[in-house]
Amino acid sequence: MSFRPPPLFPLPTERTLTRRSFLVGSASFAAAAALSTRARGAVASAPTFSAYPFALGVASGDPTPDGVVLWTRLVPQPLEPGGGMTPEPVDVAWQVAEDEAMTRIVRRGTAVANAAWAHAVHVEVEGLAPDRWYWYRFKAGSETSPKGRTRTMPPAAASPERLRFAFASCQKFETGFYTAYEHLTREDLDLVVHLGDYIYEKGPAAADTPRRHNAPEIFSLDDYRARYALYKSDPALQAAHAMAPWIVTWDDHEVANDYAAAIPERPDRITTEKFLQRRAAGYQAYFEHMPLRRTALPSGPDMLLYRRLAFGRLASFNVLDTRQYRSDQPPGESRQPLNPFILDPKRTIMGVKQRDWLFDSLASSRAGWNVVAQQVMVARVDSEPGEKAGYYMDKWPAYETERQSLLQHIHDRKVKNAVVLTGDIHNNWANELLSDFDRLESRSVATEFVGTSITSGGDGVDQPKGVDVLQAENPFVKWHNRERGYVTCEVTPKTWKTDFKTIPYVTRRGAPLTTRATFVVESGRPLLQRA
Ligand code: FE
Ligand code: CA
Numbered sequence: 001m002s003f004r005p006p007p008l009f010p011l012p013t014e015r016t017l018t019r020r021s022f023l024v025g026s027a028s029f030a031a032a033a034a035l036s037t038r039a040r041g042a043v044a045s046a047p048t049f050s051a052y053p054f055a056l057g058v059a060s061g062d063p064t065p066d067g068v069v070l071w072t073r074l075v076p077q078p079l080e081p082g083g084g085m086t087p088e089p090v091d092v093a094w095q096v097a098e099d100e101a102m103t104r105i106v107r108r109g110t111a112v113a114n115a116a117w118a119h120a121v122h123v124e125v126e127g128l129a130p131d132r133w134y135w136y137r138f139k140a141g142s143e144t145s146p147k148g149r150t151r152t153m154p155p156a157a158a159s160p161e162r163l164r165f166a167f168a169s170c171q172k173f174e175t176g177f178y179t180a181y182e183h184l185t186r187e188d189l190d191l192v193v194h195l196g197d198y199i200y201e202k203g204p205a206a207a208d209t210p211r212r213h214n215a216p217e218i219f220s221l222d223d224y225r226a227r228y229a230l231y232k233s234d235p236a237l238q239a240a241h242a243m244a245p246w247i248v249t250w251d252d253h254e255v256a257n258d259y260a261a262a263i264p265e266r267p268d269r270i271t272t273e274k275f276l277q278r279r280a281a282g283y284q285a286y287f288e289h290m291p292l293r294r295t296a297l298p299s300g301p302d303m304l305l306y307r308r309l310a311f312g313r314l315a316s317f318n319v320l321d322t323r324q325y326r327s328d329q330p331p332g333e334s335r336q337p338l339n340p341f342i343l344d345p346k347r348t349i350m351g352v353k354q355r356d357w358l359f360d361s362l363a364s365s366r367a368g369w370n371v372v373a374q375q376v377m378v379a380r381v382d383s384e385p386g387e388k389a390g391y392y393m394d395k396w397p398a399y400e401t402e403r404q405s406l407l408q409h410i411h412d413r414k415v416k417n418a419v420v421l422t423g424d425i426h427n428n429w430a431n432e433l434l435s436d437f438d439r440l441e442s443r444s445v446a447t448e449f450v451g452t453s454i455t456s457g458g459d460g461v462d463q464p465k466g467v468d469v470l471q472a473e474n475p476f477v478k479w480h481n482r483e484r485g486y487v488t489c490e491v492t493p494k495t496w497k498t499d500f501k502t503i504p505y506v507t508r509r510g511a512p513l514t515t516r517a518t519f520v521v522e523s524g525r526p527l528l529q530r531a
Helices: 019-025 029-036 179-185 221-232 235-243 272-289 352-364 396-412 467-473
Strands: 058-064 067-073 090-097 105-113 120-125 133-140 148-151 163-168 191-194 246-248 307-311 315-319 369-373 418-422 428-434 444-450 477-481 484-491 495-503 514-522 525-530
Touching: 058 133, 058 148, 058 235, 058 307, 067 090, 067 133, 067 148, 067 272, 090 120, 105 120, 148 235, 163 179, 179 235, 179 484, 179 495, 191 235, 221 235, 221 272, 315 352, 352 369, 352 396, 396 428, 396 444, 418 428, 428 495, 428 514, 428 525, 444 525, 467 477, 477 495, 477 514, 477 525
Parallel strands: 058 246, 163 191, 191 246, 315 369, 369 418, 418 444
Antiparallel strands: 058 067, 067 120, 090 105, 090 133, 133 148, 163 484, 307 315, 428 444, 428 477, 484 495, 495 514, 514 525
């Protein structure tokens, strides 16, 4: 007879999935039904595990004034296909408390972890108080997860005095240690925004790297799951997730380098059908490992990721997906001057539906600051020194007519304090976005902060050679730097302050953090002032 300790958690009294959230949130009814409801047959409510099942930690995300998404995944053997779990569904109890010691529990329930979704759990907690911190944890069998801290948004009509958040992107596991996340975890932050390249898809690099991808290039769902497990095994990344709610979007490497909608980088090497299977695997694994709502539940190769979140009236976050709906990159060189192909008004980086949604969202917004959190650089930076112009063709300038129409829209509709946040490019930029990039003297209508990578690219440099020429040819670029790190933003009704936080190396542990540059934007004046 084996002794079983009394359960830490009382038996579940409510299901996590209310009928309302189920119907409202579901883009794909059938898929949603399999996500965290009971499948036919037994659910293991007292499972045992071959090792600690919460090996990837916990996370929370997409807060509202009365709720937040809580995430975890049961995976005792993270790097193995199947994660060391048997196919049966498993009950996972969850608790939300008002205090760190978790003595004042305010919400609790049970979710079901299903093998079809990698035994991941996405709990959409409702009924919390606005604008306050909470702590949460999960329990499965006799195992208890680490504790996470999260918060709700202020009431929709409230006018908060301050928001502090960080944004990050591009965390190739091989090229360095997540020292930047160790520093980020010590910041005082309400939110963390991740702008993509959370994983990279290739096999191990040929070069000597401080860490290794543990498998060849990933294609199948099991491959992608194991890659997330490798990345999320990092304690600094887990700590960063456990400290505050995250708002996430993807870039290309969550599927494959430089893909555009259904078109891979090398369409000569793979059929559209096969590529869409790969995209479906990448999207599903992304959903399984991120604290996303059921509205984002993937259905085959489709997943609705663009969305809006509000920090009261202070700031609205429009989170974009510039990968799933975009026209293909122009044929030819990766860097090109403008030409009739690029200027074709049918070319799109957002897709018509997302563009209409964004334009409506910006035009009707009553927010003090209108954030566009997205992947690739909007400023049209000419990176070809001299007379000739050259723009990188994976970024907004390859969709020049739509890019210009966004800035025109911000100008014409007098969108208040538009601020674009960007990842992808593995270096820091502070840009003013001009109403007309053909006339460099035209006025700035918005600002863009481009954040460097967490690790991608390896150890960086502060100022690259030729930065003076770059800035002379692109006077709207107010600052550029190529170290690793992240960006923090402190937002008040009157000012927006951005700190570019950098570390000098990532190939060794222990790099110190520096605030390399600070810029302030005053409300009503979309200009960058170096502080
Ligand atoms: Fe990247
Ligand atoms: Ca990228």
